[in-house]
Amino acid sequence: MKNTGIALMLVCAVMFFSFQEKKPCVAVNEIKVNAPFGVVKIKVPDFSKCIRINITELGAVAGDKVKTGEAIAAAIDKANKAGGGVVVIPEGEWLTGKVHLKSNVNLHLNKGAVLLFSEDPADYLPAVHSTWEGMECMNYSPLVYAYKCTNVAITGEGELKAQMNVWKEWFARPSAHMESIKRLYNLAWDRAPLKDRQMVNDTAHLRPQFIQFNRSQNILLEGVTITNSPFWTIHPYLAKNVVIRNIKVYAHGHNNDGVDPEMSQQVLIENCVFDQGDDAIAIKSGRNPEGWILKTPSKNIVIKNLTVKNGHQLVAIGSELSGGIENVFIDSCTVVEGAKLNHLLFIKTNERMGGYVNNIYANHIKSGKIDLGVLGIETDVLYQWRTLVPTYEKRLTPIKNVFLKNITSGEVKFVSRILGQKELPVENVWLKKITTGTVQEKKHIHENVKGFMEKP
Structure with missing residues (x-):
């Protein structure tokens, strides 16, 4: 009995210390x-x-x-x-x-x-x-x-x-x-x-x-x-x-975005350098039924103090955004002179996505020449899917409350191009203190927009 008691005590001691070792x-x-x-x-x-x-x-x-x-x-x-x-x-x-x-x-x-x-x-x-x-x-x-x-x-x-x-x-x-x-x-x-x-x-x-x-x-x-x-x-x-x-990222292949937060929440991306073959940051939330079923928007995302050496956009939103994207803040970022860039901010969707875009803010952004413009919003971006598959179900994307201020850039084709849909116009886009170099084509190219405001 005495030996049994000692053995039991040893087993308990081993279990105790094993538990202690596993304590996070x-x-x-x-x-x-x-x-x-x-x-x-x-x-x-x-x-x-x-x-x-x-x-x-x-x-x-x-x-x-x-x-x-x-x-x-x-x-x-x-x-x-x-x-x-x-x-x-x-x-x-x-x-x-x-x-x-x-x-x-x-x-x-x-x-x-x-x-x-x-x-x-x-x-x-x-x-x-x-x-x-x-x-x-x-x-x-x-x-x-x-x-x-x-x-x-x-x-x-x-x-x-x-x-x-x-x-x-x-x-x-x-x-x-x-x-x-x-x-x-x-x-x-x-x-x-x-x-x-x-x-x-x-x-x-x-x-x-x-x-x-x-x-x-x-x-x-x-x-x-x-x-x-x-x-x-x-x-x-x-x-x-x-x-x-x-962090520093260099990737110049096909689909080589830097960071793609998808259906992700409470995200901070700061003090990073991106040299990309695609978008520096691309915020997403699932394609079609995936976003509708999972119902998890990308939200509460802060992007600050980035340096972009190349990329299609500083920040892209979509085109996969069926779960919704809201509360994005882009602050104090620089796109270096000579970088290859299409837009600073590009929001893209199509008639199949649904979802929504709401509360997008950009502040204190500096850039050299931009191949297209400071802001692009397009609602008919389908890429290869246009001919691969038909539209099985039409779901438009409400886009509203987009605010840009304190932006400086070099030469652009336009400051903003917003191509909304007649059935669902883009709402509430405010631009304040946007300064660019030569505008090659037209300052603002807009279709189906409600509540656009520009202030010096």
Whole structure:
């Protein structure tokens, strides 16, 4: 009996200390950001009191994709099971395949570290729950993927880099690819279950996002450099409490937006540098039935102190916006002289989207020459979908309350071009203290607009 009692005490002690080890070490701080629509409160994870795990301790070998990938996965698992931890990528170049984050894990890249991602599509299988242009599907894993995670971070002074030779070949849109996205569109329209939306085959070539935070919350992306991307670079999807700051992004391929917050809320993007082949920031909220079913608007998004070296727009809203987009504040951003840019702000939708756009503010923006204009609002942007599929159901997008002030730019074709729909005009667009260089065509090109106001 005495031995039994001692054994029981030992078991209890082990259970107690195991529980203690798993107690989360991650603190959650709240930051407050002022915006014209109110104070945005965002929860940010803090890993300063967590264990640090160097991937070399778990077998990472420079140049060995398999061993390094296994070591990163093991370190992430260890940090997660410990209740939180920092997975350290040391100085040097580390070849790997996909990286799947878990809750309470900070992937930290030391100065001089390069996490180099394989270009072999097989390294991003099995397929995961992801998206393609606003439609959910089972597709190649994003290179860095967080699914249903809480308290995740990617930090440091190092670099995440994608090899592009294979993905570049996939930029092309041959008939097999177009048929695949048409099939996905129709599956989404029919509300097909996710298991039926398998998009990995020999011909679909739906490129994965570089970093996707999917259905996750309390997210920090800070300090790192991100180079190249197969598709959208940073994609918070159905995410809450997202802080992206002090990062540098260079990606000049097809669909290479910088950040695409989609159906995401409480988002801060600040002090970043973007050099993009597409939009610097593109705010989205699902395509057609996806947005209508999920009913999660992108809202309470603050974008400040950005430097844009190239991009289609400083900020685009849409065209996937079926869940709605509201409360966006763009403040104190600069587009450098000589940058390739179409608009500073471009709101785009079409007769199939529905959703809504409301309360969009831009203030203190400086730019060199703009190929088109300061503000563009268009309601008939369909791209490839115009001929791929018909309009199954017509749902117009109410667009109202767009305010721009203290904007300076170089030469433009127009200051504003607003092409609303006769059945649903764009409402309440105010421009104040907008100064540009030469206007090549016409200052304002407007159709179906109510409540436009311009003040010096």
